[in-house]
Amino acid sequence: MSDDESAAGLARRRVLQLLVGGSSLAVAGMIGVPVATYLLPREPSAADIVVSLPDGEIPVWEVRRIAVAGRPVLVLNTGEDHRAFSAVCTHMGCIVKWSKGRRQFLCPCHGARFDADGSVRGGPAPRPLARLEVTATSGRLAVRARGAGAIETGEI
């Protein structure tokens, strides 16, 4: 085998290695991105969303369900303040419900439990519930979420 033939063989081998490597990366991306999107917990993604409702409308230790950017949000009145949490469970995205008796958010899918601060108290949830900012002004509560995405404003 001449030096020219050997060099051409090495070049062909290198091109094949690049093609196989590139194809493998493309296939991994085509499979990995949808799988990661499905598995990663979802959170509200609005840039700056405000939903307002009358202060005093929610009884103590009860919640009001509202929609922020099409996502369910639970506004809780603790008697001392109002707190708003994404109702989307941080485990696999099921919708949590408030239990007034237990004073916890409960996920019906795999048993995750979150306290009135949104902190994980049990089950498989990896993170607390996403918390939204609540401000009280002029007898109204404003629920605001910060992030990237569309802005939607709704009056409850």
Ligand code: FES
């Ligand atoms: S989705 Fe909530 S515990 Fe699994």
